[in-house]
Amino acid sequence: MRDITSEEDVKLFIDAFYEKVKADAKIGYIFNEVADLNWEEHMPKIYRFWESILLGKPGFQGDVMGVHIRLNKKEKLTSDHFDKWIALFTETVREMYDGSVANEAINRANIIRRTMEYNILQSR
Template structure:
């Protein structure tokens, strides 16, 4: 098995996910978007924790398709990703040592850029080559 991308434990990932989604549920913009799709918060948090454990710790257990889910939701907008990432960064800074927070933030921003671009392309199809930002 590959070593973790940075020093973090599975328990820390679980805690960050739980704290973050607690903040999401209270957020004035993100809360209603998530509430329209998530009916079982413990199940959702478990699935997202498995996603991050696979992405960071290389643990098996997640086999979903985040791009497909975000694009199929219908009400996820490109501008939501900046809000999501800011709230996630705040959670990381408050919950983890600086090095782990920075490593996870960089990974989240890279993934978030890809998801945002996918949602943006779905909403605003263009002819010609894609614009990579």
């Protein structure tokens, strides 16, 4: 397997990851019903977020933490939700890529998960 090296690589694994998320019994409803996302608008933001982290590409603007804190007010996000999110993310990256950038994606996702969970708990 090869590493993540391009915007297309990011798009491919993010698309595969969110297909799993949307179909998942534990967290799918949060994305599909509670957040009620417009996926056509949401996905380009997610691509830019991960492209900025993994490829150093400028252009992401957003309040990731604020969005999730507001979401938590609609539906209490739990450690189980975060555990499932990181498990699906890790599984998807590992199925598709291998290398230093793929490892960095997983490391960063774990940091994001811990930071998000901590801040959400503090906001309650």
